[in-house]
Amino acid sequence: MNRIILGKTNREVSTISLGTWSYGGINTSGKVSVGWSGQDDQDSRAALLRAWEVGINHWDTADVYGDGHSEAIIGSVWDTIPRKDIFLATKVGWKKGPYEHYYHPDQMRNQVEASLRNLRTDVIDLYYFHHCRFGDETEYLDDALEMMLRFREEGKILFIGLSDWDQAKIMEVIDRINPDVVQPYRNVMDDNYADSPLKNWIEEHNAGVCFFSPLKHGLLTGKYTKPVVFPKGDYRSHVDAFRDPEIIRKMRENRKLLADRFGDHPQPVLHGLIDALLTDAPTGCVLLGQRNIKQVEAAATLGHALSPEDAAWVRSLYEM
Numbered sequence: 001m002n003r004i005i006l007g008k009t010n011r012e013v014s015t016i017s018l019g020t021w022s023y024g025g026i027n028t029s030g031k032v033s034v035g036w037s038g039q040d041d042q043d044s045r046a047a048l049l050r051a052w053e054v055g056i057n058h059w060d061t062a063d064v065y066g067d068g069h070s071e072a073i074i075g076s077v078w079d080t081i082p083r084k085d086i087f088l089a090t091k092v093g094w095k096k097g098p099y100e101h102y103y104h105p106d107q108m109r110n111q112v113e114a115s116l117r118n119l120r121t122d123v124i125d126l127y128y129f130h131h132c133r134f135g136d137e138t139e140y141l142d143d144a145l146e147m148m149l150r151f152r153e154e155g156k157i158l159f160i161g162l163s164d165w166d167q168a169k170i171m172e173v174i175d176r177i178n179p180d181v182v183q184p185y186r187n188v189m190d191d192n193y194a195d196s197p198l199k200n201w202i203e204e205h206n207a208g209v210c211f212f213s214p215l216k217h218g219l220l221t222g223k224y225t226k227p228v229v230f231p232k233g234d235y236r237s238h239v240d241a242f243r244d245p246e247i248i249r250k251m252r253e254n255r256k257l258l259a260d261r262f263g264d265h266p267q268p269v270l271h272g273l274i275d276a277l278l279t280d281a282p283t284g285c286v287l288l289g290q291r292n293i294k295q296v297e298a299a300a301t302l303g304h305a306l307s308p309e310d311a312a313w314v315r316s317l318y319e320m
């Protein structure tokens with residue numbers, strides 16, 4: 001597995017890193033589906049073991065994935081996998097507890113302790129603000145940042161991360177937080193990173209960058225032959241594109257084009273979709289949600305950036 005230096009963390013991580021949202025299983029927050037259906041704990045553990053074996057050494061989770069279940073699955077493998085071999089990231093911000101805001105300092109304290117317990121570790125390598133909603137006047141930011149810095153002083157976390165689905169929201173607070181690593185949403189269909197202020201910021205500050213949902217939750221692989229309906233508790237039930245016949249048809253068509261263009265690669269479709277994201281990100285990795293051994297083994301063939309021409313060609317297929 002190819003590796004990069006994750007910017008100023010100076011840590012070497014696999015260009016294809018492991019996203020473990022699905023390991024939390026089916027889940028709701030109020031009426032909103034926030035989990036994944038069809039995940040089996042045995043598959044999750046087997047995938048972690050295989051990821052370690054193939055050199056996928058950076059694992060991403062969050063306190064909220066399955067309300068700690070994803071973290072606990074990770075915490076259950078240290079009898080086999082040396083903890084020091086893995087760069088471990090988790091997040092805080094989507095569990096409010098009894099407080100008026102997600103980033104209330106006491107709630108952050110509760111959550112960091114819960115994550116350490118679930119992960120069965122003394123230290124979290126990378127601890128993210130999961131989103132950038134720090135209140136209408138960003139009034140919760142200063143205290144939240146102070147808590148993060150305190151966790152670092154206490155040795156509970158090593159590096160500070162910042163994430164959001166919306167790059168503009170990240171840019172509103174990025175200078176105040178000055179994160180070591182940024183985690184934005186990016187895939188070849190929804191891609192505004194290439195010419196973005198965020199990319200400039202990352203380069204100027206030598207930050208690490210980890211792209212999430214690189215397959216748009218699996219949609220881009222073109223494996224679906226017709227629109228799909230996911231059960232309650234599965235986040236994908238909210239993603240309209242899975243129900244759009246024209247998008248499903250286009251994904252099938254693009255799958256064939258990728259297979260033709262990259263036919264000499266063992267995973268031509270994934271190579272086109274995933275490795276396109278590495279072309280302009282020398283301090284970057286992709287957080288790919290791998291649910292089982294088969295998906296890890298496919299991921300292990302990836303991680304070498306496409307040429308700029310190939311990456312531009314792939315992106316052009318998904319302009320819709």
Ligand SMILES: NC(=O)c1ccc[n+]([C@@H]2O[C@H](COP(=O)([O-])OP(=O)(O)OC[C@H]3O[C@@H](n4cnc5c(N)ncnc54)[C@H](OP(=O)(O)O)[C@@H]3O)[C@@H](O)[C@H]2O)c1
Pocket residue numbers: 018019020021022060061130163164165183211212213214215216217218219221270287288289290291294295296298299
């Ligand atoms: N910071 C944030 O707010 C945030 C938000 C979202 C995600 N994330 C992180 O990013 C990670 C990945 O994003 P994601 O979970 O949305 O999904 P994703 O990586 O875009 O897609 C994952 C899906 O792609 C399919 N897939 C993966 N490997 C495959 C392979 N080898 N062959 C065929 N299909 C394959 C699987 O679909 P099937 O299920 O159909 O098998 C899998 O469930 C998450 O796990 C999480 O760590 C962070």
